[in-house]
Amino acid sequence: MAQTPQQRAANAKFARREEAKMGKPVSTTKRATDQKAPISKGWIVVLAFVLCGGLIFELLRLFF
Incomplete structure (x- = not known):
């Protein structure tokens, strides 16, 4: 059965x-330019200290 113009569209x-x-082939995609981090490096350091600082202090307390 042949397609109608509506079916073809x-x-x-x-x-x-x-x-x-x-998706597109790699050659046709544009490369991202300097994506800015959603959180600053200072806040990452604070977050790492909050997450790992307690463990570090506890280990120091156990050995010293």
Whole structure:
């Protein structure tokens, strides 16, 4: 059975949508330029100290 123009348009629309889901080849994608971290380095240090500082102090207390 032959496709009607409406079916052909719907199939083309579906094909474009599915192709967009698959992504693009590496050569056609643009490289990201200098992405900025969502959190500053200072806050990362504070967070690391909060998470690991207690363990460090506890180990120091046990050995000294």
